[in-house]
Each structure stands twice: as structure tokens, then as C-alpha cells.
Amino acid sequence: MxxxxxxxxxxxxxxxxxxxxxxxxxxxxxxxxxxxxxxxxxxxxxxxxxxxxxxxxxxxxxxxxxxxxxxxxxxxxxxxxxxxxxxxxxxxxxxxxxxxxxxxxxxxxxxxxxxxxxxxxxxxxxxxxxxxxxxxxxxxxxxxxxxxxxxxxxxxxxxxxxxxxxxxxxxxxxxxxxxxxxxxxxxxxxxxxxxxxxxxxxxxxxxxxxxxxxxxxxxxxxxxxxxxxxxxxxxxxxxxxxxxxxxxxxxxxxxxxKLNLRDPEAPNEAFADKLGELRQKIDKIDDILIQKLGERMAIVEQIGNYKKDNKVTILQVNRWDEILKKGTAFAKALKLDLGFTEKFLELVHGESIRKQTEIMNEGKTEEEIVEATSGEKA
Incomplete structure (x- = not known):
């Protein structure tokens, strides 16, 4: 928009x-x-x-x-x-x-x-x-x-x-x-x-x-x-x-x-072609990232249903610590910024919690639950 x-x-x-x-x-x-x-x-x-x-x-x-x-x-x-x-x-x-x-x-x-x-x-x-x-x-x-x-x-x-x-x-x-x-x-x-x-x-x-x-x-x-x-x-x-x-x-x-002014536009056709080539590579990697995130969330849904059937809480703190330690160690080896990695993992983990919460509440989102509860109190 x-x-x-x-x-x-x-x-x-x-x-x-x-x-x-x-x-x-x-x-x-x-x-x-x-x-x-x-x-x-x-x-x-x-x-x-x-x-x-x-x-x-x-x-x-x-x-x-x-x-x-x-x-x-x-x-x-x-x-x-x-x-x-x-x-x-x-x-x-x-x-x-x-x-x-x-x-x-x-x-x-x-x-x-x-x-x-x-x-x-x-x-x-x-x-x-x-x-x-x-x-x-x-x-x-x-x-x-x-x-x-x-x-x-x-x-x-x-x-x-x-x-x-x-x-x-x-x-x-x-x-x-x-x-x-x-x-x-x-x-x-x-x-x-x-x-x-x-x-x-x-x-x-x-x-x-x-x-x-x-x-x-x-x-x-x-x-x-x-x-x-x-x-x-x-x-x-x-x-x-x-x-x-x-x-x-x-x-x-x-x-x-001392400020350096840089042109927002490509200076010549050769530059534009090379930039386009590199961006195509990024686009392919982004497609793979999104595909893998989709696959991960499908497994999260299976875990959510399994926890629900066995009356197990959504959050296991030890598991989150394990993900964070493993992920940041891997990121460090790849020379990725640790702050970025932690934020990324937190976002993914937060979405996993949201999906499992929805499963635990018969498909209702957190917003729908809050709205329904507010309506009952009114």
C-alpha cells in the first residue's frame, strides 16, 4: 500500500x-x-x-x-x-x-x-x-x-x-x-x-x-x-x-x-547488469529462506497438536535456550552479526509460540480470544 x-x-x-x-x-x-x-x-x-x-x-x-x-x-x-x-x-x-x-x-x-x-x-x-x-x-x-x-x-x-x-x-x-x-x-x-x-x-x-x-x-x-x-x-x-x-x-x-555523496541511480549499464545479477542471487536465496520457514512452521503445527494431545505447556525454556545457544554459535562461525541473529531467532520463536497458542485454543487467534473475553465482561 x-x-x-x-x-x-x-x-x-x-x-x-x-x-x-x-x-x-x-x-x-x-x-x-x-x-x-x-x-x-x-x-x-x-x-x-x-x-x-x-x-x-x-x-x-x-x-x-x-x-x-x-x-x-x-x-x-x-x-x-x-x-x-x-x-x-x-x-x-x-x-x-x-x-x-x-x-x-x-x-x-x-x-x-x-x-x-x-x-x-x-x-x-x-x-x-x-x-x-x-x-x-x-x-x-x-x-x-x-x-x-x-x-x-x-x-x-x-x-x-x-x-x-x-x-x-x-x-x-x-x-x-x-x-x-x-x-x-x-x-x-x-x-x-x-x-x-x-x-x-x-x-x-x-x-x-x-x-x-x-x-x-x-x-x-x-x-x-x-x-x-x-x-x-x-x-x-x-x-x-x-x-x-x-x-x-x-x-x-x-x-x-567530509561527507560522501553517492548516486542513488546506477552510473552505467554495466553496473546495472552486475547489480541485477547479484540481486537475482539474493532473490533465489530469499525464496529458499521463505520456503524453509514455511516447512519449519508446518512442523511447529505438528508439535503444537502433539503438545495439546498430551497436555504439555507450549513453552519449554530449556528448549529455547538450546535454540539460542546453537544458533548464535553457528552465526558466529559464519561471521554473522550476533544481534541480528538473536533478533531473527526471537522473531521465528515468537511466531512458533503464536501458532501453538492458536492450536491450543481450537484455532482462535489471541486477538479473537481477547475480543471474545472483553465482550463477555461487557
Missing amino acids: KLNLNIQPLESWLNIKNEPLIISGPCSAETEEQLVSTANLLAATGKVSVLRAGIWKPRTRPGEFEGIGSIGLEWLKRAKAETGLPTAVEVATAKHVEEALAAGVDILWIGARSTANPFTVQEIADALKGHDVPVLIKNPVNPDISLWIGALERINNAGITKIGAIHRGFSSYEKSSFRNEPMWEMAIQLKTLCPTLPIINDPSHICGNRELIPYIAQKALDLDMQGLMIESHIDPSVAWTDAKQQVTPSALEELVS
Whole structure:
């Protein structure tokens, strides 16, 4: 299923010519001097296409710096006048939209917390009706593709056709080197559903520290994302918000200069032929994998029926430990990534449990059982 969004190509938005698109500026507008000085240094690099700044900052807890407010829009106007750079700000309410547009802001974006709330997105969408302004939508805090898609649809339904997504990573309970887990598969899924949708990567919020930004930025471009939003501050050490993930304008220039741009299309016919040959081999192996999974699940059904007839529980922990140890040892010998192997085995084992559960309950799925039980309680 493809998303039916009416979208204008990124290059038509503001006649932006830099490739990739680089959106940069301070996490928060703190003072007029801080914002304007940073903007001038960024413009001087020749690498930045759009100046961003946080004017209103939704914070997790009260008492933290929540943005300088509307006065910052006047500073942004001055920065735009001095540098010629288009400007971008985050909006979270209808009032934010009205004030930003009145101040001549060129691009609006919707933050992760706002994307997670359809009421907030709809309020913003209603305020945008009748305006021709580019809008970027960050992924929701949690990995919910439907919320992300829903926000894109609501803004598009308001008549906004200059629309794009920002991939800024997702909250996770697992300990990681990243502030927010990239979960690249979510962005890939969105791109698959809507190939014409521009996706901008936000390595600053994914990484949470400046050291990892080059790695994430390069990977985003290698996955054919159209640009990067990187936070930059004239002196990150004294930044009022997110100091660790901001870079100086000179560091940004160096970072962007070292990025490798790769063509998403085949450079010549010989390359395309060789790539096609290799992909055919992968397709054959994939067919075998799916066939073998089907054969495995047929045996799982036999096991489920045998356990049911003999009144044996579905799960035997020792058996799962055996599968995991054997599988990971084999994967290690084949130089496969152990994390990938464990996830694969967990998925297969989870499907085996689901099928056996269905057998134990006379063919009823877990959803049907829950629905029937809920109906009885009602």
C-alpha cells in the first residue's frame, strides 16, 4: 500500500540548490547576539541552506528553559536579513504558527512530542489552511509509524503540499550509545510507502553528542535521505539547551565537507547488469529462506497438536535456550552479526509460540480470544 500524498519536490520549495540540504542553527535562540553571530558564521561556510533556531522549546519538566519566545522571531528576522538564509522554527500550537508566519519564517517543523498527539497536529493543520509554507514533520517519540503517517496526512489534507519528514530517532528502554535509537527501518518503511516524500535526518537528536554526528549523517545520506538538520552554536560549551550535541559553525563546515555523496541511480549499464545479477542471487536465496520457514512452521503445527494431545505447556525454556545457544554459535562461525541473529531467532520463536497458542485454543487467534473475553465482561 502506497501513501496518497500530494507533495511538491524539495527543490521547488525555496529554490534551494545545495545538495544535500543542510538545515543548521542553535538548538535555542538565547540572545540576539548569539543567534545573529551564529547565523553569520554558518552562512559564511557556504554549506548551509536554511537557518534553524528553537524559539519555543517544549521541555520534559517545568522549570527548564522553554525558549525565549516571540521576541526571538525578531532576532531571526535580523539574521535572515543579514545572511539571506531562509529560516525555520518548530511550532507546537496554532498561535506559534500565526506568529511564525507573521514574522516571515520560511519553513515550519512539528516536533516529536507534537507528532505523537493527533489533537495537536490537527490544531496546527487548521492554522496552516490557506498558507503556502513548507512543513517538516518529525517522527513521534515512540516508534509508531501510524502516528508519523497520520501527522503527514493531516498536514497534507490542510492543503500543504511542500511537506517532508524529519527522522530524529526514537525513544527506547535499551541502553545505547545514542540519545534516540535511529531505527532506520522506520524511515525506510516510510520512504517505501511514499517514495516522493523528502526525508531529512536529524543526527543531533539521534546522537545526543557531537562525536557521533558524522557517522549518523553519512549513513543517512547513504540511505538516500535528502538532507540533514544539525544544531550549531557559536560556543556550545555555554549553550542553554543540549550543549553536548551542538557543533560550532567551523566544525559543521568540516563535517559537511567530509561527507560522501553517492548516486542513488546506477552510473552505467554495466553496473546495472552486475547489480541485477547479484540481486537475482539474493532473490533465489530469499525464496529458499521463505520456503524453509514455511516447512519449519508446518512442523511447529505438528508439535503444537502433539503438545495439546498430551497436555504439555507450549513453552519449554530449556528448549529455547538450546535454540539460542546453537544458533548464535553457528552465526558466529559464519561471521554473522550476533544481534541480528538473536533478533531473527526471537522473531521465528515468537511466531512458533503464536501458532501453538492458536492450536491450543481450537484455532482462535489471541486477538479473537481477547475480543471474545472483553465482550463477555461487557
